[in-house]
Amino acid sequence: AQSVTQPDIHITVSEGASLELRCNYSYGATPYLFWYVQSPGQGLQLLLKYFSGDTLVQGIKGFEAEFKRSQSSFNLRKPSVHWSDAAEYFCAVGVNYGGSQGNLIFGKGTKLSVKP
């Protein structure tokens, strides 16, 4: 069965420090991978996506993620965190029903706190 694991429930980093949020997936075919961010009381905003091709993908707000098939991972990184990055981050895999659109399967999320 498809699944997404985010091992870290809560991470605290200092402003200006680098960030890496971990994501592991289980999916039988070529995965379509996403990172979303959710601020309190808000919906989810797409940070970046991986469909195919270059395994290092760039997103909005200075985020990037690297797809590693051998490790079934899609970790999110940012070289220098800003206080406004404090939010909850969700990794998701898109289900592909034989070429047709399918739903997203989300991890449980990682809450990021930023220390001044």
Add this chain to the structure above:
Amino acid sequence: GAGVSQSPRYKVAKRGQDVALRCDPISGHVSLFWYQQALGQGPEFLTYFQNEAQLDKSGLPSDRFFAERPEGSVSTLKIQRTQQEDSAVYLCASSPSLTLPGPQHFGDGTRLSIL
């Protein structure tokens, strides 16, 4: 350039009441999804529409949950005889994609509290 709009933003109902949650997707988006997000959890899939056709409702937790999208645009999620475990944020997402999992655009959700 409006995004996905959901109403109401907050809904409080007594146990046993029926509720209806509305989703207005981005214009022209053919795919529409409903997700349920419990406190401290990631969103979980409920149901999927392609235009007016409900192609997948495998995530609906019980027959008390019903969704429709009669004209292929606005969608309504209805919960009958609500129970306390229905308390959650209900998120709607739309996507222009028909094939392959495309990026989904989310509304701000409806926070449902059942007393």
